[in-house]
Amino acid sequence: MIYKSNTIHVELLDSKIANLCFNSTGSVNKFDRETLTSLNEALDVIKATADIRGLVLTSAKDNFIVGADITEFLALFAQEDEVLLSWLQLANSIFNKLEELPYPTAAAVNGYALGGGCEVILSTDFRIGDSSAKVGLPETKLGIIPGFGGTVRLPRLIGADNALEWITTGKEQRPEDALKVGFFDAVTSPEHLQSVLLQMLEDAIAGKLDWQSKRKQKQQPLKLDKMEALMAFSTAKGMVFAVAGKHYPAPMAAVGVIEQAANMARQQALQVEHQAFIKLAKTDVAKALIGIFLNDQLVKSKAKKIIKAAHHIDQAAVLGAGIMGGGIAYQSASKGTPIVMKDINHKALELGLSEAAKLLTAQLERGRSSPQKMAQVLNAITPALDYSAVKPANIVVEAVVENPKVKSTVLAEVEQVVADDAVIASNTSTISIDLLATSLKKPERFCGMHFFNPVHKMPLVEVIRGKNTADSTIATVVAYASKMGKTPIVVNDCPGFFVNRVLFPYFAGFNALIADGADFAAVDKVMEKQFGWPMGPAYLLDVVGMDTGHHAQAVMAQGFPERMATSAKDALQLMFAQNRLGQKNGAGFYRYSPDKKGKPKKERDNAAYELLAAAFGPVKEFSADEIIARTMIPMINETVRCLEEGIIASPAEADMGLVYGLGFPPFRGGVFRYVETMGLANYVAWADKYAHLGPLYQVTDAMRQLAAENGHYYQN
Numbered sequence: 001m002i003y004k005s006n007t008i009h010v011e012l013l014d015s016k017i018a019n020l021c022f023n024s025t026g027s028v029n030k031f032d033r034e035t036l037t038s039l040n041e042a043l044d045v046i047k048a049t050a051d052i053r054g055l056v057l058t059s060a061k062d063n064f065i066v067g068a069d070i071t072e073f074l075a076l077f078a079q080e081d082e083v084l085l086s087w088l089q090l091a092n093s094i095f096n097k098l099e100e101l102p103y104p105t106a107a108a109v110n111g112y113a114l115g116g117g118c119e120v121i122l123s124t125d126f127r128i129g130d131s132s133a134k135v136g137l138p139e140t141k142l143g144i145i146p147g148f149g150g151t152v153r154l155p156r157l158i159g160a161d162n163a164l165e166w167i168t169t170g171k172e173q174r175p176e177d178a179l180k181v182g183f184f185d186a187v188t189s190p191e192h193l194q195s196v197l198l199q200m201l202e203d204a205i206a207g208k209l210d211w212q213s214k215r216k217q218k219q220q221p222l223k224l225d226k227m228e229a230l231m232a233f234s235t236a237k238g239m240v241f242a243v244a245g246k247h248y249p250a251p252m253a254a255v256g257v258i259e260q261a262a263n264m265a266r267q268q269a270l271q272v273e274h275q276a277f278i279k280l281a282k283t284d285v286a287k288a289l290i291g292i293f294l295n296d297q298l299v300k301s302k303a304k305k306i307i308k309a310a311h312h313i314d315q316a317a318v319l320g321a322g323i324m325g326g327g328i329a330y331q332s333a334s335k336g337t338p339i340v341m342k343d344i345n346h347k348a349l350e351l352g353l354s355e356a357a358k359l360l361t362a363q364l365e366r367g368r369s370s371p372q373k374m375a376q377v378l379n380a381i382t383p384a385l386d387y388s389a390v391k392p393a394n395i396v397v398e399a400v401v402e403n404p405k406v407k408s409t410v411l412a413e414v415e416q417v418v419a420d421d422a423v424i425a426s427n428t429s430t431i432s433i434d435l436l437a438t439s440l441k442k443p444e445r446f447c448g449m450h451f452f453n454p455v456h457k458m459p460l461v462e463v464i465r466g467k468n469t470a471d472s473t474i475a476t477v478v479a480y481a482s483k484m485g486k487t488p489i490v491v492n493d494c495p496g497f498f499v500n501r502v503l504f505p506y507f508a509g510f511n512a513l514i515a516d517g518a519d520f521a522a523v524d525k526v527m528e529k530q531f532g533w534p535m536g537p538a539y540l541l542d543v544v545g546m547d548t549g550h551h552a553q554a555v556m557a558q559g560f561p562e563r564m565a566t567s568a569k570d571a572l573q574l575m576f577a578q579n580r581l582g583q584k585n586g587a588g589f590y591r592y593s594p595d596k597k598g599k600p601k602k603e604r605d606n607a608a609y610e611l612l613a614a615a616f617g618p619v620k621e622f623s624a625d626e627i628i629a630r631t632m633i634p635m636i637n638e639t640v641r642c643l644e645e646g647i648i649a650s651p652a653e654a655d656m657g658l659v660y661g662l663g664f665p666p667f668r669g670g671v672f673r674y675v676e677t678m679g680l681a682n683y684v685a686w687a688d689k690y691a692h693l694g695p696l697y698q699v700t701d702a703m704r705q706l707a708a709e710n711g712h713y714y715q716n
Helices: 033-048 070-077 081-099 116-122 150-158 160-169 175-180 190-205 211-219 226-244 249-260 266-281 284-307 322-334 346-365 371-379 404-415 433-437 471-483 499-515 520-531 537-544 546-559 571-577 606-616 624-644 651-662 671-678 680-688 701-708
Strands: 008-012 017-022 054-059 105-109 112-114 126-130 134-136 186-188 316-319 339-342 381-384 395-398 423-426 446-451 460-465 487-492 591-594 600-603
Touching: 008 033, 017 033, 033 081, 054 190, 070 081, 070 284, 081 116, 081 211, 081 266, 105 116, 105 190, 112 116, 116 134, 116 150, 126 175, 126 190, 134 175, 150 160, 150 211, 150 249, 150 266, 160 226, 160 249, 175 186, 186 190, 226 249, 249 266, 249 284, 266 284, 284 471, 284 487, 284 651, 284 671, 316 322, 322 339, 322 346, 322 371, 322 381, 322 446, 339 346, 346 371, 346 381, 371 381, 395 404, 395 471, 404 423, 404 433, 423 471, 433 446, 446 471, 460 471, 460 651, 471 487, 487 651, 499 520, 499 537, 499 546, 499 571, 499 606, 499 624, 499 651, 520 537, 520 624, 537 546, 546 571, 571 606, 624 651, 624 671, 624 680, 624 701, 651 671, 671 680, 680 701
Parallel strands: 017 054, 054 105, 105 126, 112 134, 126 186, 316 339, 316 395, 339 381, 395 423, 423 446, 460 487
Antiparallel strands: 008 017, 446 460, 591 600
């Protein structure tokens, strides 16, 4: 052993090849400041050691290096530009030191080598991956670009077109794809990784492989003539803007950096990367996207702790087939938990099975599944017309119609059938868990499990705790949701729980705008194009269904009459009364007809405008700022109330619930990150301008006090 620290150790093999092994004391290798310092020290020791013939980089963990330590980012990015620049220059001087060693170098990649982990192996002459290897530069997903030379070395190694795709999308690359473009020099099985690595290095030392020219290629300008460069970068800019749009500047900045540095040698090109990195690191978008990553880690870590008290689940059941039941059945079966799908008639069961089959067929057509996998998943779904098939289930998800009487009857029936320790959950979006629990003899084994539609796409599951719900029940449902590939967030019971409770004030703000003469299509355009929602409020109501919206609105009005009582002038109620249900029957705020793929296509409908004009008068123009204020302030205030009342446990979980459950624009980070970015005092002043519109626009006393004290919801 010639060097040892908490993150790296170096030994000199009998062949006089140095093995630099990443082996953090934690569960995974990360490129944190400690690892960067250790790498610098280790390379100095290696340089000073005589008779070394070559160097290999390896990992003692299941993953090579999962990336930089993102927990350090927000504090680091808040520093002065000079501090950030010195950090980037230090890191790159270390990676350059590795690249300039006077003998060949190679890296053996197992598992993930992402971000800084990918950039360090770009500094070696050869890279060998095993069948588990996944490489990539995901920085643009965090609102930044690679900062340890990734924009410089990768294009020179795999070509500008390939590098632009890797960096702008931030996608992980499978070993065979990385081999195809020349990132990997070889791919082998895990058991042969070390032997292939050492043999390749021996061949390089013996002169059989030209390691000097491979190294030189990464240090010189890109080999592109003017026409090739024009085509590559023009095409990339068009494709990136179409996908990322104006709200996510990092992918376009990455294209600009690679284009600007194309004719530069390594050192000059690195300086271009540094300046662009610093500029992006200071943006609100980077702060928001990094915040989402950290919040996601927090939510997942909380789930892992909760799961420790979970009961074992090897058999599930869903009550109620159809689209929702079929979606739940598909998700459970596809993730390895067999499930019984029970309904009272054959047609519903056929609909549920066809929903699962449709999702599996789509996977098959995209090459993400196989006929064997499809058959396996379908075989794990058992349709049933009576309760006897449900008896072995460890967990039962009730997903019948959103009617408290029907749900209570079904819950009481199933409790008679299942084992005493089986957990029962209700997939309800609005009905009180405590109310439904009154139909059960053992309410401690009952809670809410609110899936979002479509089940296979939406990542969030709200797990709703009733006043009698046992911790083990919550743990079991959290475990089941996690096993299904979902992100569970535990909330307390109240009308609408968390997500719908904060959504309907947003709809109330929209309704009031329409009543005052706003054009719903203009509102949608502002909320989509400027604020960043995937759908504006009118379009979202059409997709949800006016009948569903009408029902949920009534629940919210009953639960919070002071703030959410329905108005006589209400566009949602008007549409519902005219049986304009949205996509369900082809007419809502918009008209819908099937496109070539059979999906509903949104079109203008003059009848909707005539209906609204008759009720509310002629259309008036509102500024984008007023549209955003009048829709968002009610949602923000209600989210704050949910935190203050303990409905949601933390700002991080609230923000993730909004991003994963409603599609809140990720570049804004969620309600609390959005307010923090604006500044609490500024937000209070903004809301106060609209306080005359009613209780939904009035901030809480606690928020007002926090703003006066210059306090924060987030400490980073």
